[in-house]
Amino acid sequence: MRIAVACDHIVTDRKNHVVEYLKEKGHEVIDCGTYNNERTHYAIYGKKAAEKVVGGQADLGVVLCGTGVGITASTAKVVGTRPTLVRDISSAVYARKHLNANILGFGGRITGVGLMENIIDAFLETKFEPTEADNKIIEKIDSIAVAKEGQFGNEKFFDEFLEKWDRGEYHRWSLTPPFHPYPSRTGGLFSVALSLRSPWADVIRHRALWSPEVPQPIPMKITAAAIKRSQACNYT
Numbered sequence: 001m002r003i004a005v006a007c008d009h010i011v012t013d014r015k016n017h018v019v020e021y022l023k024e025k026g027h028e029v030i031d032c033g034t035y036n037n038e039r040t041h042y043a044i045y046g047k048k049a050a051e052k053v054v055g056g057q058a059d060l061g062v063v064l065c066g067t068g069v070g071i072t073a074s075t076a077k078v079v080g081t082r083p084t085l086v087r088d089i090s091s092a093v094y095a096r097k098h099l100n101a102n103i104l105g106f107g108g109r110i111t112g113v114g115l116m117e118n119i120i121d122a123f124l125e126t127k128f129e130p131t132e133a134d135n136k137i138i139e140k141i142d143s144i145a146v147a148k149e150g151q152f153g154n155e156k157f158f159d160e161f162l163e164k165w166d167r168g169e170y171h172r173w174s175l176t177p178p179f180h181p182y183p184s185r186t187g188g189l190f191s192v193a194l195s196l197r198s199p200w201a202d203v204i205r206h207r208a209l210w211s212p213e214v215p216q217p218i219p220m221k222i223t224a225a226a227i228k229r230s231q232a233c234n235y236t
Helices: 009-024 042-054 069-076 089-099 113-125 132-142 159-166 224-232
Strands: 002-007 028-031 060-065 083-085 103-107
Touching: 002 009, 002 042, 009 028, 009 060, 009 113, 042 060, 042 069, 042 103, 060 069, 060 113, 069 083, 069 103, 083 089, 089 113, 089 132, 103 113
Parallel strands: 002 028, 002 060, 060 103, 083 103
Antiparallel strands: none
């Protein structure tokens, strides 16, 4: 199977792992970038991977950014894609089996490597088994998107956002462990989130609601092996 893979600069190490994993499984990989940790935008590479899938050069796509949200959303804007952002195997299977999803999105900084491998396997091994209802809803969803002239294959499509970054118009956000979705005042990596003058999210200003039906957290036992695996991952 031919798989288009893409990422932003935050998770290049994880993308490289995915590329090698897919090759070991016997798949042909089209690496759409990015290829290093130089600051860039997830949307550029999400669009590239999506166009490989829609254009027929790839059968399916796998895309990653810090949370997976941005790059998956960017693939969704390319006409003909049906991307899915997943955190578990069941969602990946459902997306392929019933919605004919053709692009798999991950949060490379919030999904473990082993889980990513398992989800990729499930996604690629699952076949589309549509019902009449599935076909009707997919057709309806596909009809929403409308192609725009000069969009497909345009390498300069996102240049205006790179120029804003060069001018320092984006906030600096922390994407170094522990991951925090709010501005870092002590440095850290630039997030690829489009956070121009964004207000602080309410979710970090209020305590979460609690219900007696919700199980209490189970204390984690950190083993030496787990620490070693964590240290092996490059977060910088």
